[in-house]
Amino acid sequence: MSVRRVDPVQPESFKFTAANAKWAKDQIKKYPKGKQASAVIPLLWRAQEQHDGWLPEPAIRAVAEILDMAVIRVLEVATFYTMFNLSPVGKYFVQLCGTTPCWLRGADDLKEVCRQVIGEQNQVTEDGMLSWLEVECLGSCTNAPMVQINKDYYEDLTAQSFEKLLNDLRQGKEVKPGPQNGRQFSCPEGGPTTLLNGSTSSKSKRSTSSKATPKRGGK
Amino acid sequence: MPKLIIDGTEIEVADGITLIQACEQVGVEIPRFCYHERLSIAGNCRMCLVEVAGMPKPIASCALGVNDLRPGPNGEPPEIHTKSETVKKAREGVMEFLLINHPLDCPICDQGGECDLQDQAMAFGVDGSRFKENKRAVEDKNIGPLIKTIMTRCIHCTRCVRFMTEVAGVSELGMTGRGEDVEITTYLEQGMTSELSGNVIDLCPVGALTSKPYAFSARPWELRKTESIDVMDAIGANIRIDSRGREIMRFLPRNHDDVNEEWISDKTRFVWDGLRTQRLDQPYIRVRGKLRPATWDEAFAAIAKNIKRGKGKKLAAIAGDLAGAEEMFALKDLMASLGSPNIDCRQDKAAMSPAKGRGSYLFNSGISALDETDAILLIGCDPRTEAATLNARIRRRWRTGQLKVGLVGQETDLTYDHDYIGASPESLKSLIQGKHGFAKVLKAAKQPMIIVGSGALSRGDGSAVMALAAKLAALTGVVNATWNGFNVLHHAASRVAGLDLGFLPAKNGLNTAGILKAAKAGKLDMVFLLGADELDMARLEDTFIVYQGTHGDAGAHRADVILPGSAYTEKSAIYVNTEGRPQMTERAVFPPGEAREDWAIIRALSARLGKPLEYDSLEQLRSAMFAKHSHLAIIDAITADDTFDLKKLGSGTARIGTQSFGRAVPDFYLSNHVARASATMCELSAMKSGDTSKATGTDG
Numbered sequence: 001m002s003v004r005r006v007d008p009v010q011p012e013s014f015k016f017t018a019a020n021a022k023w024a025k026d027q028i029k030k031y032p033k034g035k036q037a038s039a040v041i042p043l044l045w046r047a048q049e050q051h052d053g054w055l056p057e058p059a060i061r062a063v064a065e066i067l068d069m070a071v072i073r074v075l076e077v078a079t080f081y082t083m084f085n086l087s088p089v090g091k092y093f094v095q096l097c098g099t100t101p102c103w104l105r106g107a108d109d110l111k112e113v114c115r116q117v118i119g120e121q122n123q124v125t126e127d128g129m130l131s132w133l134e135v136e137c138l139g140s141c142t143n144a145p146m147v148q149i150n151k152d153y154y155e156d157l158t159a160q161s162f163e164k165l166l167n168d169l170r171q172g173k174e175v176k177p178g179p180q181n182g183r184q185f186s187c188p189e190g191g192p193t194t195l196l197n198g199s200t201s202s203k204s205k206r207s208t209s210s211k212a213t214p215k216r217g218g219k
Numbered sequence: 220m221p222k223l224i225i226d227g228t229e230i231e232v233a234d235g236i237t238l239i240q241a242c243e244q245v246g247v248e249i250p251r252f253c254y255h256e257r258l259s260i261a262g263n264c265r266m267c268l269v270e271v272a273g274m275p276k277p278i279a280s281c282a283l284g285v286n287d288l289r290p291g292p293n294g295e296p297p298e299i300h301t302k303s304e305t306v307k308k309a310r311e312g313v314m315e316f317l318l319i320n321h322p323l324d325c326p327i328c329d330q331g332g333e334c335d336l337q338d339q340a341m342a343f344g345v346d347g348s349r350f351k352e353n354k355r356a357v358e359d360k361n362i363g364p365l366i367k368t369i370m371t372r373c374i375h376c377t378r379c380v381r382f383m384t385e386v387a388g389v390s391e392l393g394m395t396g397r398g399e400d401v402e403i404t405t406y407l408e409q410g411m412t413s414e415l416s417g418n419v420i421d422l423c424p425v426g427a428l429t430s431k432p433y434a435f436s437a438r439p440w441e442l443r444k445t446e447s448i449d450v451m452d453a454i455g456a457n458i459r460i461d462s463r464g465r466e467i468m469r470f471l472p473r474n475h476d477d478v479n480e481e482w483i484s485d486k487t488r489f490v491w492d493g494l495r496t497q498r499l500d501q502p503y504i505r506v507r508g509k510l511r512p513a514t515w516d517e518a519f520a521a522i523a524k525n526i527k528r529g530k531g532k533k534l535a536a537i538a539g540d541l542a543g544a545e546e547m548f549a550l551k552d553l554m555a556s557l558g559s560p561n562i563d564c565r566q567d568k569a570a571m572s573p574a575k576g577r578g579s580y581l582f583n584s585g586i587s588a589l590d591e592t593d594a595i596l597l598i599g600c601d602p603r604t605e606a607a608t609l610n611a612r613i614r615r616r617w618r619t620g621q622l623k624v625g626l627v628g629q630e631t632d633l634t635y636d637h638d639y640i641g642a643s644p645e646s647l648k649s650l651i652q653g654k655h656g657f658a659k660v661l662k663a664a665k666q667p668m669i670i671v672g673s674g675a676l677s678r679g680d681g682s683a684v685m686a687l688a689a690k691l692a693a694l695t696g697v698v699n700a701t702w703n704g705f706n707v708l709h710h711a712a713s714r715v716a717g718l719d720l721g722f723l724p725a726k727n728g729l730n731t732a733g734i735l736k737a738a739k740a741g742k743l744d745m746v747f748l749l750g751a752d753e754l755d756m757a758r759l760e761d762t763f764i765v766y767q768g769t770h771g772d773a774g775a776h777r778a779d780v781i782l783p784g785s786a787y788t789e790k791s792a793i794y795v796n797t798e799g800r801p802q803m804t805e806r807a808v809f810p811p812g813e814a815r816e817d818w819a820i821i822r823a824l825s826a827r828l829g830k831p832l833e834y835d836s837l838e839q840l841r842s843a844m845f846a847k848h849s850h851l852a853i854i855d856a857i858t859a860d861d862t863f864d865l866k867k868l869g870s871g872t873a874r875i876g877t878q879s880f881g882r883a884v885p886d887f888y889l890s891n892h893v894a895r896a897s898a899t900m901c902e903l904s905a906m907k908s909g910d911t912s913k914a915t916g917t918d919g
Contacts, residue, residue, distance in 0.1 A: 057407070075406055079397070
């Protein structure tokens with residue numbers, strides 16, 4: 001993480017779309033009168049979503065005005081939370097987990113893929129499709145290594161599958177979020193390892209262990 | 220009233236205070252950076268750690284209320300240790316962490332010698348550092364022409380952020396980023412616009428925020444400190460003048476709980492460069508339309524030539540906004556001995572006079588009563604520009620939620636919510652008739668206050684406005700046996716003393732308007748301006764003008780004879796603030812060149828005119844003055860007006876106009892001749908008026 005500043009290149013202005021403006025009003029209604037400033041994070045988040053995944057400076061002012069806050073107070077929030085991107089990001093914004101479990105499972109290889117396919121961190125590719133950022137733990141350690149692209153998790157990656165994923169995204173092909181190695185969610189790799197007696201998977205070699213607890217099968 | 224044992228001393232303390240305050244009461248000094256008694260509690264510097272018996276870890280004493288401490292198992296009072304080994308180690312640890320990223324640049328730091336971090340590192344730190352890595356560096360911010368930032372030095376106590384948000388009421392500073400990347404800044408480095416912003420320099424415990432105009436000009440230990448009084452407004456803020464040799468280096472606030480607390484406005488703090496420039500350092504006389512330097516003798520001779528014996532009625536004198544009581548007293552005596560009734564200290568023609576009692580022109584409740592009031596009606600008054608520190612006090616009271624404010628006059632951002640009632644006397648009438656809801660607020664309030672500003676009184680129908688205000692005060696119970704909330708807020712430092720001394724037209728005498736009119740008609744032989752610059756000089760036409768003052772401002776430009784006087788830092792003089800509190804300035808430096816103390820000039824002139832005044836020294840003058848006006852002798856005490864009668868004040872039948880109330884101080888930064896001579900004030904004024912090229916400070 002480094003010092004976070006607003007981007008030197010900024011759009012002229014920012015305005016919530018009519019739908020978002022109405023949504024913002026509803027958000028503000030959630031809080032007691034006079035405490036409208038509490039809605040600052042949802043509003044900033046919606047502004048970022050509306051503005052191609054990054055938060056321009058005029059949006060900070062716009063939110064301050066809607067919430068009747070000092071604009072510096074909104075800037076404080078926007079610079080505090082790293083989920084607010086203060087500079088442009090690619091159409092597919094890759095947040096790559098580099099924390100210990102992912103790192104042990106090969107996050108470094110994924111970083112290398114990012115460098116080769118996209119470039120350095122926080123740089124948007126020329127076609128505007130991709131950019132990436134190393135982040136701290138995203139809470140999907142069972143499926144390490146993983147990345148988050150826009151709103152979806154892509155897990156159980158290898159260098160090859162990750163590279164294919166990036167290229168597919170770039171070419172507009174459909175990709176499937178979740179584990180990329182055929183695993184279902186965070187189920188054990190290669191099939192269940194517990195509660196095996198009586199079930200169809202009793203042939204697996206691990207099933208011997210189930211003999212120790214015959215009654216728990218519920219026959 | 221919980222009982223505590225602090226370092227073995229048992230003490231019973233008030234409810235609701237914090238541990239750090241309790242420690243102070245037994246005389247134990249707790250080091251601190253972020254804690255400040257006039258700001259909210261942040262508890263982020265961790266320097267004030269103490270040990271509380273029974274608690275597993277050291278506790279930040281600034282953030283722990285005394286009521287939250289548990290007694291011992293047998294009901295014995297909680298024990299606090301501030302000198303134990305744990306506390307010592309904790310402080311050393313905190314200090315080491317604070318110094319990790321703090322540069323060791325004390326030799327080139329302006330805070331050096333008056334730095335909290337330096338002092339506390341000496342007292343509570345260790346002698347070495349174990350930190351071998353790179354220190355972090357932070358970009359400096361440009362936040363205007365007053366405050367220089369060296370942000371690498373910042374320890375993130377957030378005192379400045381809290382001050383601007385809470386006291387000044389302008390959320391301009393903030394802390395962006397997080398963790399190691401945290402930075403104090405204004406929004407995109409905009410210049411700070413608050414009129415109290417200079418106080419963050421005093422609040423900053425390190426050298427991150429320092430005074431830009433004072434940068435690298437002196438060290439605190441080479442300055443001579445003189446305790447004095449400010450005259451930029453009528454509050455009479457207590458200041459310390461730091462001077463070196465013959466030059467004023469800076470002004471700092473002194474604490475006075477009943478006047479300015481420990482804040483001063485930017486004008487008070489940074490006006491000192493105006494005391495160096497545009498100064499009148501020798502007498503001048505006008506010869507064939509041009510001013511030329513002259514000796515004192517020549518100047519006095521030129522005046523004597525123009526004063527004809529027995530024609531005292533053709534002489535007049537006007538005292539300016541920065542005149543001290545002594546010189547007004549002397550000038551009044553001189554004009555009386557010359558037989559002139561035409562004197563006035565109200566150059567803005569304000570309808571104030573002692574005829575209806577001293578209470579008719581004083582801030583009767585006293586400034587500190589603002590902490591108790593629950594409703595204020597401001598009439599023709601913008602306290603933010605006329606008395607910035609007083610406005611901060613109103614804001615503090617408003618922040619408690621127990622104060623409602625109404626405003627009749629020019630709508631403006633007062634830094635607190637207020638009911639805007641209207642701009643003209645019509646609004647006063649509607650309040651009296653009970654048509655506007657704020658009348659009910661005033662009536663319901665236990666300690667209501669009406670503050671009448673100069674903007675409401677310095678107009679043709681000023682006395683009628685005053686009568687209306689008094690009528691409203693009587694209706695709403697602003698004055699009762701124990702409470703007098705009928706207040707006049709002055710903006711000129713000299714005004715109350717002038718009114719107290721009766722520096723006003725004698726019987727059949729002319730007031731300021733009359734003097735200007737007579738001068739225009741060519742009916743006067745001489746007009747004596749005692750530092751009076753806020754007049755329309757063109758209306759004096761060809762009248763012979765004597766200007767006694769300090770700066771080459773409007774008055775001096777028009778004058779035929781200039782007598783160089785002393786500024787408020789160069790003489791000992793009594794000023795009475797808006798609540799009627801006499802305070803005395805002290806001489807910090809000598810006046811420049813040939814300039815003399817003002818009372819002495821008038822005394823010398825009186826001898827030259829053959830009417831010598833009866834005092835030869837400042838002491839004799841003062842005893843003569845005190846003999847007539849005994850309350851001036853009691854420095855720093857308010858002598859209340861016991862005979863104040865609201866009915867008398869409200870009895871006027873003068874007609875009232877319909878035009879809106881104006882502003883008494885149109886430009887906060889340029890309200891008097893000292894401020895106008897200050898380059899810093901001119902820059903601030905330009906910045907305020909929208910010339911933002913200067914606001915960034917990038918112009919040099």
